[in-house]
Amino acid sequence: MTKLLMMVCSHFLVAVVWAAPTVPASPNAQSILSASDAIRNPDQPFGLTSTLIEYRNGKQVDTSTLAIYARADKQSGQFRNLIRFVAPQRDAGKLMLKNGTDLWFFDPASKASIRISPQQRLLGQAANGDVMTVNLAVDYSAQLAGEEEIQDGEKKTRTAYLLKLTAKNPEVTYHRIDYWVDRSTSRPIKAKFYSASDRLLKTAYYRKFDQQLGQERPTETVIIDGLDPQWVTVLRSSDFAFRDVPESWLQRDFLPRFKAE
Amino acid sequence: MMRANCLVLLIAWAIYQPVFADDLDALNLADSAALSAVKPRDWNLFIEGMYGSVNLNNDQGDIPIDRLSLDLQVDTALTPELRFYVANRFDVSGQDHQHETVNTLKEAYLSWQMASNTALDLGRINQRNGVAMGYNPSDFFKVDALRSVVSIAPSSLRENRLGAGMIRGQYLWNSGAITALFAPKLADQRDSATFALDFGASNPRHRWQVSATQKISDGVAPQLIVFGEQGQSPQVGLNLSLLASDALSVYAEYSGGQSASLLNQSKQVDSPTRFYSRLATGATYTFPANVSVNLEYQYNGAALSKADWQALGQQPAAYWAYRSHVFSAQDMPTQYAAFAFVTWNDALVADLDLNWMFRHDLVDHSQQSWLEARYHFPRVDLALQWQYQQGSAGSVYGALPQRQSIQALLKYFF
Numbered sequence: 001m002t003k004l005l006m007m008v009c010s011h012f013l014v015a016v017v018w019a020a021p022t023v024p025a026s027p028n029a030q031s032i033l034s035a036s037d038a039i040r041n042p043d044q045p046f047g048l049t050s051t052l053i054e055y056r057n058g059k060q061v062d063t064s065t066l067a068i069y070a071r072a073d074k075q076s077g078q079f080r081n082l083i084r085f086v087a088p089q090r091d092a093g094k095l096m097l098k099n100g101t102d103l104w105f106f107d108p109a110s111k112a113s114i115r116i117s118p119q120q121r122l123l124g125q126a127a128n129g130d131v132m133t134v135n136l137a138v139d140y141s142a143q144l145a146g147e148e149e150i151q152d153g154e155k156k157t158r159t160a161y162l163l164k165l166t167a168k169n170p171e172v173t174y175h176r177i178d179y180w181v182d183r184s185t186s187r188p189i190k191a192k193f194y195s196a197s198d199r200l201l202k203t204a205y206y207r208k209f210d211q212q213l214g215q216e217r218p219t220e221t222v223i224i225d226g227l228d229p230q231w232v233t234v235l236r237s238s239d240f241a242f243r244d245v246p247e248s249w250l251q252r253d254f255l256p257r258f259k260a261e
Numbered sequence: 262m263m264r265a266n267c268l269v270l271l272i273a274w275a276i277y278q279p280v281f282a283d284d285l286d287a288l289n290l291a292d293s294a295a296l297s298a299v300k301p302r303d304w305n306l307f308i309e310g311m312y313g314s315v316n317l318n319n320d321q322g323d324i325p326i327d328r329l330s331l332d333l334q335v336d337t338a339l340t341p342e343l344r345f346y347v348a349n350r351f352d353v354s355g356q357d358h359q360h361e362t363v364n365t366l367k368e369a370y371l372s373w374q375m376a377s378n379t380a381l382d383l384g385r386i387n388q389r390n391g392v393a394m395g396y397n398p399s400d401f402f403k404v405d406a407l408r409s410v411v412s413i414a415p416s417s418l419r420e421n422r423l424g425a426g427m428i429r430g431q432y433l434w435n436s437g438a439i440t441a442l443f444a445p446k447l448a449d450q451r452d453s454a455t456f457a458l459d460f461g462a463s464n465p466r467h468r469w470q471v472s473a474t475q476k477i478s479d480g481v482a483p484q485l486i487v488f489g490e491q492g493q494s495p496q497v498g499l500n501l502s503l504l505a506s507d508a509l510s511v512y513a514e515y516s517g518g519q520s521a522s523l524l525n526q527s528k529q530v531d532s533p534t535r536f537y538s539r540l541a542t543g544a545t546y547t548f549p550a551n552v553s554v555n556l557e558y559q560y561n562g563a564a565l566s567k568a569d570w571q572a573l574g575q576q577p578a579a580y581w582a583y584r585s586h587v588f589s590a591q592d593m594p595t596q597y598a599a600f601a602f603v604t605w606n607d608a609l610v611a612d613l614d615l616n617w618m619f620r621h622d623l624v625d626h627s628q629q630s631w632l633e634a635r636y637h638f639p640r641v642d643l644a645l646q647w648q649y650q651q652g653s654a655g656s657v658y659g660a661l662p663q664r665q666s667i668q669a670l671l672k673y674f675f
Contacts, residue, residue: 090637102480109348118507234294
């Protein structure tokens with residue numbers, strides 16, 4: 001008990017002090033969300049490498065690497081993604097395509113293209129949507145709940161807008177999201193993802209901001225499971241590059257031909 | 262005093278929502294994560310060993326089975342526009358200490374990406390159609406494509422088969438694609454020699470196919486296929502799949518055309534033709550905890566009805582000729598069947614997958630069950646497979662010589 005109290009005390013000392021919500025003059029919640037999206041995602045087709053490192057009870061249990069191409073839809077503004085599994089070796093060469101609600105999985109060994117649903121997870125803890133490039137402002141309505149002093153992923157104190165995001169359509173992976181955006185830089189700091197039954201599914205910290213494709217962007221997301229906080233996935237992004245991703249590639253029939261550079 | 266101070270701080274902590282210990286632990290853990298981005302590789306190679314036992318019907322006891330397989334895939338760019346693919350498998354399979362070696366050159370072809378939306382392929386290609394899981398009526402190139410059967414799992418049957426020598430072109434537009442191919446006759450007879458290219462199996466007559474996909478609304482992009490082969494009427498194929506909810510996908514795969522019945526085909530005699538339809542339709546639902554359940558209904562109009570199936574059972578020679586023909590064509594022997602496939606990823610412990618396949622013949626009510634437990638180590642898969650057949654003598658699954666089998670597999674990925 002004493003140990004628990006000491007732990008609580010020590011964490012209290014490093015914790016930031018919560019500030020009472022104060023709604024500023026008239027910051028537009030949707031604009032804040034869009035500005036944050038623009039920091040996470042370039043405005044033209046691009047590619048990157050994502051490495052997922054999965055921990056259980058502090059021990060590394062899985063690693064996977066994905067090559068991802070992304071291109072935004074001109075009309076909806078939402079990204080479509082072509083993903084190639086690079087590692088582990090048993091999955092190397094397998095592909096995934098997300099185009100709106102279309103989600104396809106392709107195995108080059110059996111040449112099978114299988115439609116999968118958003119609930120079908122292929123990557124352990126991370127939902128398929130977590131590795132996809134997503135513009136949240138397209139799929140969610142944002143409301144400004146206030147401003148808070150919170151700790152970011154680097155354990156530094158930031159003044160942040162707290163946005164309450166509600167899904168515009170039921171197809172998205174998460175029903176609602178609490179989303180903290182840095183008030184001065186529009187950087188995403190933290191997100192809490194909830195199910196339709198309002199269960200906390202995951203907490204994510206966006207961190208390790210680095211100059212990539214003309215802007216400081218987060219290169220790491222730390223994902224903590226909502227039920228089991230000892231289940232942690234570190235999602236690292238590297239090899240950012242603008243890529244030519246023709247519109248015609250974003251369909252099932254192209255999958256057998258896709259090979260990320 | 263100390264306790265009182267801490268109590269105050271505890272209350273304050275509860276009110277002020279600090280960063281939780283778990284979050285800090287997670288961030289500290291992430292700080293220590295080693296950067297290990299892996300670069301894409303042009304080749305995949307695995308070796309697989311199997312040892313098991315087959316229990317035979319009619320009290321014939323158990324016999325040992327074993328297998329060693331080597332599987333290589335290469336996909337490499339010769340120039341920015343020209344790629345070379347090869348997929349080859351080598352199996353040494355043993356049953357009751359009798360071994361045979363089979364090499365299967367599954368694919369070997371050049372692919373020329375003439376423009377971002379136009380490509381031309383030439384060589385041996387595994388051309389696979391179909392969105393269904395257990396039975397693919399529109400997968401016209403599955404006929405006679407099996408050279409070495411190592412598992413009854415549908416994914417294995419699709420993967421371990423001969424591609425056909427062909428020239429294939431594809432043109433893509435923003436909302437669809439058209440693919441046309443021609444696979445000429447290259448040989449007359451099958452060749453069972455270990456390293457035979459076996460074009461007699463993959464290219465026994467001229468065949469062609471045109472397929473087109475067009476998106477007609479969000480999430481709806483049906484595929485229409487027209488397939489033809491020398492001396493036969495063209496066949497039509499149709500594939501459609503939809504997302505019904507964020508956890509449910511549904512699909513239908515159809516083929517139809519004028520042909521002889523499967524029974525008359527097996528007798529290899531000229532016989533009248535009529536229009537036959539084939540269908541596989543099903544749904545996959547994903548439950549929380551990574552459990553996916555697929556159910557599929559299968560229909561083959563060219564196969565035998567209940568009365569004809571029972572009648573054929575009285576003629577052993579014709580019966581086994583028919584079964585052999587149906588097996589080579591990867592088709593259904595009777596008209597109606599049901600299929601289920603359940604996958605549980607990370608079952609009970611991380612990296613353990615449980616797979617269960619169940620086939621039920623709706624005409625003679627025989628059934629086949631296949632259960633697999635597969636554990637993934639970083640470079641090694643360890644699997645246990647159990648297969649069980651049940652049914653009356655002469656039924657689809659009851660007539661098979663094996664009643665059940667169990668096997669352990671070890672697969673190493675280089």
